[in-house]
Amino acid sequence: xxxxxxxxxxxxxxxxxxxxxxxxxxxxxxxxxxxxxxxxxxxxxxxxxxxxxxxxxxxxxxxxxxxxxxxxxxxxxxxxxxxxxxxxxxxxxxxxxxxxxxxxxxxxxxxxxxxxxxxxxxxxxxxxxxxx
Ligand SMILES: Nc1nc2c(c(=O)[nH]1)N=C([C@H](O)[C@@H](O)CO)CN2
Numbered sequence: 707x708x709x710x711x712x713x714x715x716x717x718x719x720x721x722x723x724x725x726x727x728x729x730x731x732x733x734x735x736x737x738x739x740x741x742x743x744x745x746x747x748x749x750x751x752x753x754x755x756x757x758x759x760x761x762x763x764x765x766x767x768x769x770x771x772x773x774x775x776x777x778x779x780x781x782x783x784x785x786x787x788x789x790x791x792x793x794x795x796x797x798x799x800x801x802x803x804x805x806x807x808x809x810x811x812x813x814x815x816x817x818x819x820x821x822x823x824x825x826x827x828x829x830x831x832x833x834x835x836x837x838x
Pocket of ligand 1: 736
């Protein structure tokens with residue numbers, strides 16, 4: 707345990723996260739013509755590396771990765787993008803969040819629950835960036 711603490715303190719590796727789970731976004735998405743005329747619901751999960759010690763010490767949201775602000779940006783980004791593929795949505799959204807919020811590493815899952823009736827949901831998951 708002592709070794710583990712010393713290793714962590716001597717490293718720039720961020721092991722903390724800020725999480726968003728099951729964020730529902732209604733947008734135009736899909737490959738087929740009929741999908742361009744309707745909106746469909748996507749569910750977004752995010753695991754974003756962030757050092758939570760600083761905001762914890764100051765109790766200041768300005769030092770935190772504000773999950774409310776990130777959630778708003780996810781909704782507006784997907785609403786504007788209107789892509790065909792989930793892959794396009796995931797790649798663009800990851801780049802947007804890394805650039806605008808300074809997130810070093812993130813894992814992003816986008817699910818499209820209505821796409822395959824026999825499945826509870828289908829989707830894609832990507833990881834981008836590095837924790838150190
Ligand atoms: N890997 C993917 N496969 C498919 C996608 C997608 O975004 N990524 N999209 C479709 C259609 O839009 C589908 O959702 C219509 O039901 C098919 N395959």
